[in-house]
Amino acid sequence: MPLNEELRQFVTDNFLYGKSSAGLADHDSFLDKGIIDSTGVLELVAFLEQRYGILMQDHDLLPENLDSIDNLARFVGSKLSRN
Amino acid sequence: MQVESFLEQSARSVPGKTALVCGERRLTYGELDQSANRLAQSLIAAGVHRGDRVAVYLENSVEAVVSIFAILKAGAVFLVINPTTKPDKLCYILHNCRAKGLITDTRRETASGDALAGVASLLAIWLAGGIGKHVAAAGKRLVDLDAVLNDAGLPAQALPKRCIDIDLAALIYTSGSTGRPKGVMLTHLNIVAAATSITTYLENRTEDIILSVLPLSFDYGLYQVLMAFKFGGTVVLERSFTYPYKAIDLLIREKVTGFPIVPTMAAVLLQMDSASVQCPSLRYITNTAAALPTEHIRRLRDLFPSAELYSMYGLTECKRVSYLPPEQLDIRPTSIGRGMPNEEVYIVDDEGNRLPPQAVGELVVRGANVMKGYWELPEETEKMLKPGPLPGEKVLHTGDLFRSDEEGYLYFVGRKDDIIKTRGEKVSPREVEDVLHAIPEVAEAAVIGVPDAVLGQAIRAVISLREGTQLRENDVLRYCAARLEDFMVPKSVVFVSSLPKTGSGKVSKREIAASVGETV
Numbered sequence: 314m315p316l317n318e319e320l321r322q323f324v325t326d327n328f329l330y331g332k333s334s335a336g337l338a339d340h341d342s343f344l345d346k347g348i349i350d351s352t353g354v355l356e357l358v359a360f361l362e363q364r365y366g367i368l369m370q371d372h373d374l375l376p377e378n379l380d381s382i383d384n385l386a387r388f389v390g391s392k393l394s395r396n
Numbered sequence: 397m398q399v400e401s402f403l404e405q406s407a408r409s410v411p412g413k414t415a416l417v418c419g420e421r422r423l424t425y426g427e428l429d430q431s432a433n434r435l436a437q438s439l440i441a442a443g444v445h446r447g448d449r450v451a452v453y454l455e456n457s458v459e460a461v462v463s464i465f466a467i468l469k470a471g472a473v474f475l476v477i478n479p480t481t482k483p484d485k486l487c488y489i490l491h492n493c494r495a496k497g498l499i500t501d502t503r504r505e506t507a508s509g510d511a512l513a514g515v516a517s518l519l520a521i522w523l524a525g526g527i528g529k530h531v532a533a534a535g536k537r538l539v540d541l542d543a544v545l546n547d548a549g550l551p552a553q554a555l556p557k558r559c560i561d562i563d564l565a566a567l568i569y570t571s572g573s574t575g576r577p578k579g580v581m582l583t584h585l586n587i588v589a590a591a592t593s594i595t596t597y598l599e600n601r602t603e604d605i606i607l608s609v610l611p612l613s614f615d616y617g618l619y620q621v622l623m624a625f626k627f628g629g630t631v632v633l634e635r636s637f638t639y640p641y642k643a644i645d646l647l648i649r650e651k652v653t654g655f656p657i658v659p660t661m662a663a664v665l666l667q668m669d670s671a672s673v674q675c676p677s678l679r680y681i682t683n684t685a686a687a688l689p690t691e692h693i694r695r696l697r698d699l700f701p702s703a704e705l706y707s708m709y710g711l712t713e714c715k716r717v718s719y720l721p722p723e724q725l726d727i728r729p730t731s732i733g734r735g736m737p738n739e740e741v742y743i744v745d746d747e748g749n750r751l752p753p754q755a756v757g758e759l760v761v762r763g764a765n766v767m768k769g770y771w772e773l774p775e776e777t778e779k780m781l782k783p784g785p786l787p788g789e790k791v792l793h794t795g796d797l798f799r800s801d802e803e804g805y806l807y808f809v810g811r812k813d814d815i816i817k818t819r820g821e822k823v824s825p826r827e828v829e830d831v832l833h834a835i836p837e838v839a840e841a842a843v844i845g846v847p848d849a850v851l852g853q854a855i856r857a858v859i860s861l862r863e864g865t866q867l868r869e870n871d872v873l874r875y876c877a878a879r880l881e882d883f884m885v886p887k888s889v890v891f892v893s894s895l896p897k898t899g900s901g902k903v904s905k906r907e908i909a910a911s912v913g914e915t916v
Contacts, residue, residue, distance in 0.1 A: 329874070329877075330870040330873040330874035330877060331874060332874050344635065344638055345503075349638060350636070350883075351636070351638050351639075351640060351660070351661070352660075352664075352819075352850055353638075354638055354640070355664065355850070370669075371641055371644070371668045371669050372645075373641070374639050374642075375641050375642055375645075376639050379639065
């Protein structure tokens with residue numbers, strides 16, 4: 314599954330409780346859409362670490378890295394290319 | 397003194413000082429005061445009178461802060477509605493207080509449009525984010541908030557005072573045991589008294605810079621702004637604590653001196669590496685909503701060695717009850733302290749007799765910070781506000797069970813009702829159960845709080861289904877997420893064949909907690 318779709322699947326399953334994510338564009342902010350909170354971010358971090366073997370640093374926990382499917386894909390992509 | 401004077405006095409004494417930092421924006425006291433004056437004029441021009449209610453339904457933002465003070469300047473009563481509130485509940489609250497005005501943004505207005513058309517009392521809606529081609533809810537006048545704040549030919553000088561300090565200043569809606577939110581009525585005097593007591597024991601000074609990530613709809617978040625403006629400090633206002641490093645970055649960059657938290661934030665902060673958290677400017681951290689585990693207290697001090705830690709306790713009905721002086725933290729780490737300055741607290745039995753140290757009873761609060769009651773709910777008010785020692789005086793019966801030690805320090809024992817505290821917010825199980833019962837497949841539902849390392853208590857729905865029907869956990873959560881504020885949505889669902897009952901046929905929460913109440 315392409316990275317964007319896999320990330321979208323996680324967001325759909327965990328933050329939208331399985332509701333269709335058709336209304337969520339890849340560039341939409343999770344904060345603006347009200348679909349994530351700080352415990353959701355912790356779940357997201359655990360998923361990224363397990364699924365992609367990424368080691369998350371404290372300073373990675375910023376909206377620039379995590380707050381949309383586009384941002385997530387860019388962040389995961391750059392982490393993976395550095396490994 | 398009135399609450400808007402907090403802003404007005406600082407605007408006179410330090411007009412050029414930065415009052416508010418919000419994202420990229422930095423506003424001085426002078427600028428904020430002028431914007432608030434313009435919006436107050438606009439409110440009055442639209443027909444808002446002394447004592448009318450005006451709601452603010454916005455995320456933490458410059459506009460939300462200006463709106464609160466503008467409403468007060470217009471002589472009206474403000475209420476801040478949690479920005480994740482869904483249209484049904486928003487309209488319930490607007491109806492309940494017969495709000496004359498609503499200040500919100502285009503996205504939220506669009507989401508609630510049709511429902512707003514039915515709120516008859518509403519004269520106008522002030523919209524942040526530009527009106528453009530926006531179509532208002534039927535029959536409602538739209539005002540471009542940005543245009544009002546940034547000029548629009550409105551005079552920016554102060555308005556004549558319309559209120560006295562025993563007039564209402566705010567309604568704060570809290571979860572009620574009936575499942576419907578109740579509006580806590582606070583006068584100017586109530587708020588000034590609480591803000592004075594708190595800033596006294598925190599020893600706030602004009603140099604203080606406060607970082608607040610708490611929503612303005614939560615009294616703890618609201619007071620960060622009110623108090624900072626009172627002592628002429630600076631508030632760094634963030635939308636949320638969602639991305640924790642953003643808060644750490646602001647602590648460091650803005651040289652923050654005061655950081656209010658709730659236990660859920662502590663649990664997240666403590667997952668951070670201490671090397672990335674270097675905030676030597678931090679003078680104090682306050683914690684309220686629930687006690688911090690002793691281990692978290694120790695680790696927070698390691699993470700923020702320059703900061704003193706205040707354990708506190710309160711309820712919206714009187715804002716704050718108690719605080720533990722930081723030097724007492726090692727002596728009595730599990731105490732939530734003593735009454736704050738200019739307030740008396742004591743423990744009574746069921747007949748209202750004062751109890752000696754170590755006896756468990758209900759905590760009573762006496763002081764100018766105690767609310768005037770719940771908006772148009774005389775019976776509920778009577779349960780909480782009972783006659784005090786002076787003629788006509790009312791004291792607050794908190795519904796919380798406490799004991800005190802020989803030196804008068806308080807220890808939380810439990811609640812008299814089944815209100816759940818999650819992420820620092822109170823949730824009435826009944827309000828969540830009402831939503832669950834509306835799901836066609838649900839025969840019976842009960843909601844309990846289960847211990848959770850991050851949330852304090854996590855909300856768990858326990859459900860029995862009608863015969864022959866099927867439902868998955870995600871179906872239930874999705875249904876709830878569309879109808880409840882974020883913090884009220886259950887974290888887990890347990891399906892059972894039937895709910896245990898007491899002898900009188902009532903659902904037994906105690907038995908449910910015993911059978912499915914363990915942490916997963």
